[in-house]
Amino acid sequence: MPTLGCPSGTKAVIEKYNLSIQKKFGQNFLIDDSVLSKTVEAAGVTKNDTVLEIGPGIGTMTQYIAESAGKVIAVEIDRMLIPILADTLSDYNNVKVINDDILKVDIEKIVQEENNGKPVKVVANLPYYITTPILMRLLESELPIESITVMVQKEVADRMAEKPGSKDYGALSLAIQYYTEPTLVQIVPPGCFIPQPGVDSAVIHLQCHKEPPVNTADSKFMFSIIRAAFAQRRKTLSNGVANGNLGLSRDQVVSALEKLSLNPSIRGEKLSLQEFADLSDLLYKELNK
Template sequence: MERLISPKKTKEIVRKYGFKFSKSLGQNFLIDENILNKIIDGAEVTKEDLVMEIGPGIGTLTQALADQAKKVVAVEIDKSLLPILAETLRESKNVTVVNADVLKLDLHQLIQKEFEGAPVKVIANLPYYVTTPIIMKFLEDRVPLKNMVVMIQKEVADRMQAKPGTKDYGALSVAVQYYCEPQIITRVPSSVFIPQPNVESTVIRLTLLGEPRVKVKNEEVLFQVVRASFGKRRKTLLNALSSSELGVTKEQVKTALAAAQIEENRRGETLTIKEFGILADAIAEVKSIS
């Protein structure tokens, strides 16, 4: 099968099957070999690797992954792409296509069935409207991962790797960096897609840490504290936390901040992940004795 990574071949396949791009599914097909290679190189795919691809589209990246990896499982939500994938991947004997919504899948069950529970590399050109839910599902479900290399909207990638005190630093930064080490692989112009999206993209690698970046007594409390701290960015921690879903009084927050040795007038955007961990444990302590 001729490689799809060209505007000519992509358009030919789309025309042949009368495929209609779905705006609601955020479908944009990659047509640039340089970017395709950077994705695969960024994930460091070898013949020993097991790969899960989310959103294969017409199979452009899937073809290349099949050449590099031991096995590829491609999860595609759009049924109308299945006959196209049957053609474009017919020579790739190490590829399995699963027609499903990844957000509704039992990922542990799928990995057990297809990869015998072994750690996988996740590679995806994600629809921008579901980028964060998909990434957080893999991380929060504690799926056995080596890394994730995903093409996402530039602004989202910037937030994922942002540091404390910067304008992009927020709840997503803390959540991703709690589990991973993020690294930008390459910036991607809109011109390398059919159709062209209205935003710039970025390929980012999220390398799973052996253990979460900080150890906390209660992860649920940690992420409640993080969400509350960034929910109203202009508020101080004292005011943001005492008026949040945490269910703690201003006095309890004062006690927790003092125990964590964090000033009451600081804002969430200035806290490191380590400080969030210490504060979350202090909040959990005051809640347990109330």
């Protein structure tokens, strides 16, 4: 039974180990049982599932996942937490802790060795300072992932589901919607953590698409176009892409936009995922004549 989903349980561990919370690793420990339970429920974790957890901290979320999952693989960067995890997870024989950096470790190898290459579910309270790099690593590497259910800053969760035309719509919105179907699970106030973050948080569930919602000749090239389009938001898309070191001139981009009946002075925030796919295909052909 989980023991850390409350202030007293977490404080007891912090005091027992004289734990110094590492801001550099974005450590904020959840102390709300209902938030933890709802997160695991939203992830749809069952005994048939192997779950990859990123940043288990002192093992709070890990305990809740382990109650429902067949197996949990927890990757923790802070070596100081490894002996603490051995203690807090001692009642669970279905958890394996790996001391490594999720941005550097070979996740595909881990999934192959620990789950025979079958799809895993990702559940995590992500370090806020590297949320986007972690999500993009998981999505772009084409790992066998069924879904991703994570705690992130609320403003980041909002950006994931934004539609064209919004000031918060950008490269992250397009990437999340290309690879997944995002669903907001719950808003989590600062009081649900020790220490309290300075912002509201949110749990978001990302159900990975079996097939992308749009077709494109080269998805990596499409995202290079998208990143260039949003690198300097005040610039027009044609100027942004022309300055993106992609080997494309402004005239080539303008010509492609005109073929799609789009205004040559349009900005990236106005284009839908389908329009970016169509634009990238035209520019891909232009580069490969």
